[in-house]
Every structure is written in structure tokens, then in C-alpha cells.
Amino acid sequence: MLEDKNQERTSLAELGEFGLINHLTKHFKLYSSQTAKGVGDDAAVIEASEKQTLVTTDLLVEGVHFDLSYMPLKHLGYKAVMVNLSDVYAMNGVAKQITVSIAVSNRFPLEALEELYAGIQLACDTYKVDLIGGDTTSSTKGMLISVTALGKANKEEVVYRNGAKPTDLIVVSGDLGGAYLGLQVLEREKQVFKVNPQSQPDLDRYTYIIERQLKPEARKDIPELLKELEVKPTSMIDISDGLSSEIMHICTQSKVGCKIYEEKIPLDPQVISTCEEFEIDSTMVALSGGEDYELLFTVSINDFDKIKGNPNLTVIGHITEENEGINLVTRANQELALKAQGWNSFNE
Numbered sequence: 585m586l587e588d589k590n591q592e593r594t595s596l597a598e599l600g601e602f603g604l605i606n607h608l609t610k611h612f613k614l615y616s617s618q619t620a621k622g623v624g625d626d627a628a629v630i631e632a633s634e635k636q637t638l639v640t641t642d643l644l645v646e647g648v649h650f651d652l653s654y655m656p657l658k659h660l661g662y663k664a665v666m667v668n669l670s671d672v673y674a675m676n677g678v679a680k681q682i683t684v685s686i687a688v689s690n691r692f693p694l695e696a697l698e699e700l701y702a703g704i705q706l707a708c709d710t711y712k713v714d715l716i717g718g719d720t721t722s723s724t725k726g727m728l729i730s731v732t733a734l735g736k737a738n739k740e741e742v743v744y745r746n747g748a749k750p751t752d753l754i755v756v757s758g759d760l761g762g763a764y765l766g767l768q769v770l771e772r773e774k775q776v777f778k779v780n781p782q783s784q785p786d787l788d789r790y791t792y793i794i795e796r797q798l799k800p801e802a803r804k805d806i807p808e809l810l811k812e813l814e815v816k817p818t819s820m821i822d823i824s825d826g827l828s829s830e831i832m833h834i835c836t837q838s839k840v841g842c843k844i845y846e847e848k849i850p851l852d853p854q855v856i857s858t859c860e861e862f863e864i865d866s867t868m869v870a871l872s873g874g875e876d877y878e879l880l881f882t883v884s885i886n887d888f889d890k891i892k893g894n895p896n897l898t899v900i901g902h903i904t905e906e907n908e909g910i911n912l913v914t915r916a917n918q919e920l921a922l923k924a925q926g927w928n929s930f931n932e
């Protein structure tokens with residue numbers, strides 16, 4: 585978990601930019617027949633198709649979005665790809681290609697970039713997406729990574745945030761709050777390590793939530809499952825900033841209200857036990873903790889029979905008229921107006 589100071593160090597200057605890109609990308613495979621040309625020319629070439637193209641970009645900045653004192657570079661590479669694929673799946677699409685651009689200071693040797701790209705490659709191989717380009721450059725301080733993902737979907741299959749209708753059911757995949765709690769555990773261990781560098785953390789009790797933070801998986805399987813079940817969501821979004829802010833995006837853009845039931849929010853037992861240990865409320869963690877990369881969507885009530893009982897999906901509430909507001913119904917049966925307490929990159 586903590587940095588090994590005795591690694592081999594090859595200076596990036598020894599390779600030059602083209603040598604570096606070639607070195608880092610030479611083992612990547614291409615999966616899509618639509619990728620006519622990947623890395624290696626002035627631009628990548630993608631075959632045209634009948635489908636619509638989805639495009640999404642994320643920029644991750646060291647010290648703002650990630651902390652390398654507990655985030656291994658291989659995991660960082662993997663996660664940087666996941667956050668983008670998650671947005672393609674949230675449109676009900678299939679991710680096909682990515683580009684990756686990085687800026688690094690001279691603090692990073694070649695071996696560090698090899699680790700980063702090993703994570704990117706693992707993500708590409710697991711999710712069958714092609715790395716087709718990008719750029720590497722130097723930065724005066726720290727590391728920046730920008731990933732762009734390209735995806736495909738038939739025009740009639742694309743799901744937007746603005747299609748939710750009153751009486752629609754609100755559904756979430758997986759469980760919530762784990763990634764945020766994993767971060768709390770890692771932050772705590774970092775503080776312990778600062779005081780006592782000899783201490784080796786015992787993280788056995790937190791394996792699930794730490795994995796949720798360090799190695800999230802985008803829900804490629806959910807659009808596939810919905811297709812199988814013959815369900816087309818009326819709206820969909822991925823949960824990157826917490827349930828509260830994501831349901832607000834859906835409600836605002838769809839001009840509807842909602843009721844979410846506290847008792848229905850899916851939580852892993854490790855989330856519940858860690859919340860008890862940290863003395864924080866598990867509902868708050870699900871509502872406001874970020875980075876779970878689950879999918880939140882609405883379906884017509886007529887589709888309830890098709891999704892009910894599916895272990896990947898939980899119905900957590902329903903859509904109402906706009907004037908009823910965006911509400912959480914607590915276990916005590918109280919109605920509270922939800923606020924967007926989700927993580928906001930300009931807040932701090």
C-alpha cells in the first residue's frame with residue numbers, strides 16, 4: 585500500500601515522447617472491428633456506423649481527485665478508465681474506444697508510467713475497449729490524467745436524464761456508500777502512518793470498501809441485463825457524486841419530483857459496520873458519498889415484474905409530480921427534502 589523507495593528508476597527523458605508512447609502502448613490489443621487505426625499515426629480512424637456515437641471525458645488531478653500515497657498507480661490507471669466507461673453505460677451504450685492523455689512531473693520515472701498503463705491495459709482487456717490515442721507531456725507539479733471514452737448505441741436505445749415520468753420506479757444497481765467509506769479508512773491509515781511509519785495497517789475488515797474505492801468496476805453488465813429483460817429505462821445516470829445529487833439531476837432534467845425510501849437503499853454489511861465504527865450515518869454516506877459508479881435509473885411501473893427480485897437491482901422509490909418535491913422518506917416515516925450534498929469539485 586505504501587510507497588516502495590527502492591524501485592528501479594529510468595528517467596522519462598531517456599525515451600523521448602514518441603519512444604515513450606510506443607513503449608507504453610505496444611502491448612495493447614484492439615477489440616473493435618470499427619477501430620480502423622489505433623495509436624501510431626497523426627489521428628486514430630474509426631469506421632462509421634448506423635449507430636450514434638457517445639463521447640465523454642474526465643480529467644483527474646493529483647491532490648484533487650487522487651492521492652498517490654495510498655492509490656497504487658496501476659489502480660489509478662484502471663479507475664481513470666472506469667469513471668469514463670461508467671458514463672457510456674449510463675447512456676445505455678457500449679464502450680468501444682478510449683484516449684488517454686497524461687501530464688507528469690519529473691518525479692515520476694518510466695517504471696511509474698508502466699504501472700499506470702498496466703492498469704489502463706487491464707481495464708481495456710476486461711471491458712474490451714481499444715486504446716486509440718492520447719498524449720503525454722510534462723507538468724511542473726504532480727500528475728494529471730485525462731481519459732476520453734467513445735461508445736455506441738442505437739438511436740432508440742440511448743437513455744437520457746430527462747425521461748422520467750410520475751409513477752416510474754427508481755432503481756439502483758449494486759450497493760452504495762462503499763467507495764466513500766473505503767476512502768475514510770485509507771485516509772485514517774495515512775494519518776496513522778505519518779505518526780508511526782513502522783505501523784503496518786490491518787485492513788482485512790475493510791477489503792470490500794477499500795476495493796470499492798481503489799478498484800471500482802463500471803456496470804457494463806447492467807445495460808446488457810436490461811436488454812435481456814427487455815426493459816428500457818426512462819432515464820439513467822451513473823452515481824459518481826452520491827445518490828442525492830444524481831437523483832436531483834434526473835428530477836430537475838425530467839421536471840418531476842420523487843420519493844426515495846431510506847429503508848430500501850442497498851448497503852453492504854461492511855458499509856453498515858464501518859459506519860458504526862466511524863459513528864456516521866449510513867444513509868448520509870449513501871446519499872452524499874461519491875465514487876460508487878453504480879447506475880441509477882427509472883423504469884415504467886409496467887416493467888416492475890421484469891426487474892423484481894433481480895439480485896443486481898433494487899427499487900428504492902418512485903417518481904412523483906414536480907410540485908411534490910425531491911424527498912427522502914425516513915425509517916420513521918418522515919419526509920425530508922433532499923439536498924445535493926454530493927461531492928462538488930469547486931466546494932473545497
Ligand SMILES: [Mg+2]
Pocket residue numbers: 670671674821822823824
Ligand atoms: Mg456521469
